[in-house]
Amino acid sequence: MLRKSPTGTWLPCWVPKSTTTVAVLLMLCSIVQSTDSSQTGGYDGSMLNGLNILPSYTDYFNLNAATTGLNTGSVFIGGFFGPIFSGVMADRLGRRPTIFWGCLLTIVGVILQTAAQNIAMFVVARIILGFGSIIAGIASGVYLSETFPSRWRAWGVGLLNDFYYVGALLAAGITLGTGQWQSTWAWRAPSLFQAIFSVLCIILLPFIPESPRWLVHEGFYEEARLAVAQTNADGDLSNPIVLIVYKEILDTLEWEKKEGRSMSPKEIFKTPVARKRLLIGMSAGPFSCVAGNIIASYYLGSELNTAGITNANDQLKANVVLNVWCLGCALAGTHLAAKWGRKSTALLSQSLLVICLFVIGGLSKLYADDPDGASKSLIYGDVAVMFLFQGFYSIAWTPLMYLYPPEVMNYSIRANGLAFSQFALNAFACVLVFVMPIGIENIGWKIYMVNGSWDIIIAVIIAVYWVETKGKTLEEIDAIFEGEKHSAVPDVEAVRKGEATVDTKELEHEVMMETTLMDQKDK
Template sequence: MLQKSPTGTWLPAWVPQSTTTLAVLLVGCSVVQSTTGGYDGSMLNGLNILPSYTDYFRLNAATTGLNTGSVFIGGFFGPIFSGVIADRIGRRPAILWGSAITIIGIILQAAAQNIAMFVVARIILGFGSQISGIAAGVYLSETFPSRWRAWGVGLLNDFYYVGALIAAGITLGTGQWQSTWAWRAPSLFQAVFSILCIIILPFVPESPRWLVHEGHYEEARLVVAQTNANGDISNPIVLTVYKEIVDTLEWEKKEGRTMSPKEIFKTPVARKRLLVGMSAGPFSCVAGNIIASYYLGNELDTAGITDSNDQLKANVVLNVWCLGCALAGTHLAAKWGRKSTALLSEVLLVICLFIIGGLSKIYADDPDGASKSLIYGDVAVMFLFQGFYSIAWTPLLYLYPPEVMNYSIRANGLAFSSFMLNALACVLVFVMPIGLANIGWKMYMINGSWDIVIIVLIAVYWVETKGRTLEEIDAIFEGEKHSSVPDVEAVRKGEATVNLEELEQEVNKETAVKTE
């Protein structure tokens, strides 16, 4: 049964009373967001292999990089506006408008007549997907209960590989077509995921943190009840979570913290939270996966697999493998912790990159004399690399930043993280084919060296956020929790109790004063 849930915005919501059903819808909102990005990367991977695409645009190394990397130009500008939009108009409307812009870009991309039109379309696509993706990351981290947050938000990027797998399958099928629809059809199909997201939005509530900040207290309490206790507003977990949110946001307001983008640089604590949280974006970008994410064909060429059909099949297998690793990594992040999972992944990446570089050098020195075992061994380690990357960076890219950042900097901080990621990706996606063409195997060695530095930075500066609500993470950075209630998980597990009558009176008194 659906229950009307006030949202404080023009976009209404009719929410299932069942918390489990609502969680499924939130996951659905999450996965359709990530499939767009995954589909795009894998689709371009496939298109860069198709003669019908490369011949139509008469691509060389530079224009291939421009066509592929132009999505990151839009991704570069999207975060400049996304945080402000999500804070001002609400999380759900921001997701809606971002999805609509993405659909416009996709239609133009499928209809492209020349490189200029294709590039402009991908800039629009990247801009819209960044607005909706950042808003979704903030929205889901603020709406999912703490016990489900790792899975709920981790899946926001995990299903990147579902989109990638769908694109790999479609490009494999259309690759045999003898017309421009071999690449136009996969381009157009990309809009399906944004359309699904728009369909789901009327059936999920607004973020309870955003509602409290905007003064919609009863609405926020109802959302907390819907996401934690089947709509029971008197449940002890609901009261505990709700009071934590109200107390913490009231403390932030008393401290003079605003929603301005300048807030992310304003205080030493804000700067620390920003640097730790936003590091996930740049770290994931320079890890080395861009080579296989967008230029798998070039990478397989260096290993001796040059047949385009074999490369397309490898693209399909790669995405199945990466999806499994991403889901395993999300489980590790939930059970083992975010920091430990990131360290494990980075160590494995360094090992793989140096092995790939060494094997690729052997092949480059004597391509004609290279054995099949050498070629297959190189490809196997490439696949291992992508899976090991997926263990940490796929789920953590949107999970970790909003956890580390407090409410006043969360949207703009996640936007800044994505801004830095796209700024780096815009450069790296363009230079990778040039680098592979000129220095070949040495590109892997350079990436391996970067990753050693990343391991040290994570070990020294990252903090663990597992098992805490967003408000309880404040204690790590601020030195104290800004609410008198026990930790939510302690209440949930029966390790701590709350006096429901007293807590109800405190909540009613506080919200009554704030609404006067």
């Protein structure tokens, strides 16, 4: 049964009564965004991996190392500029409408990319594609973190990046199949298929509620309470968990307004606490980018060449196997983040990455010293560690890249803070995706040693500065940074587990009084 629900925006919604169904639709939204293009999905990276191996693509554009990097990395130019607008759009237009406009821009970029006649057209198309997908991705990260109940948030938001590998697997399979075609459709067909995920996301949007945090901030109090009820208790407005979550949101956002915290992008730098939250939260984006996965994400062919796997068909098959492996690791990592914690999962993953990079560098050096005399055990051992590296990367960075930043940042800086994180990520990625093929070509195995060295520094920073957010609502995380929780109600999980109780009648009265006063102030 669907219930027409007010959203405070032009984008209507008809929300299912069942909370389980709503959670499934939210996860589908997350999955579709993750499977989608460039920034939030693996289809783009895996597709370019395949295209960079296909002669029909490389010969059509007459690519060299520099133009290969430009064609591939231009998506990050759009991803570099997208965050400038995405945070402001998500705050002003609403989370769901911003996702809609981002998906629409992505579709335009895909169509132009498919029709590209030269490098210039291909690059412009990918800039638009990157711009649209980063807007949709940032809005999705903020929306899902604010809408999912705390007990499901790790899975709900973690999936926003986990299904990167489903998109990557689809792209790898499609490029493997079309790679045998003797026409430009060998690369145009995989490109065109990229639009389907944005179309599916647009179809899902009318059946999921708007973010209750955004609704409260904009003065739509009853609509916000209904959204909390729909995502926590089958639409039951008087459920104790609903009342507690709603009261936490009311109290915390009212406190932020009293403190003079605005939605301006300047807010992310305004106070020492805001700067601390920004630096810790935004670090997940750049850390995930420089960890070393860009080599295998976009230049698997070149990486396999350094290990002695030079046949194009074998490289395409390796691309398929790699993405199946990484999907399993990402799902396992999401489980670890939910049960064990975000910080512990990141430390485990980062430590394993350091070990793998040094081993890959050493084995690649042995192959480079004597490629003709290299044994098969050396070659396959190097490839095996490359696969282990990508799996270990997927354990933490795949789910945490979109899960951790919005948890650490409070409402007034959440959208702009996540945008800033993605801005930094794309600034690094824009450079690294361009220089990696040049680096591999010029210094070969040494690139792994350089990468492993800076990964050690990242592990130390995580150990010293990251905080744990597991098992807390977004408002309860405030206590870690502000020194206190800004609502007197018990923690949600304590009530859910029976460790604390509330007087629902009294809480209902407090909520009614508070929303009446806030409504009067807004008027």
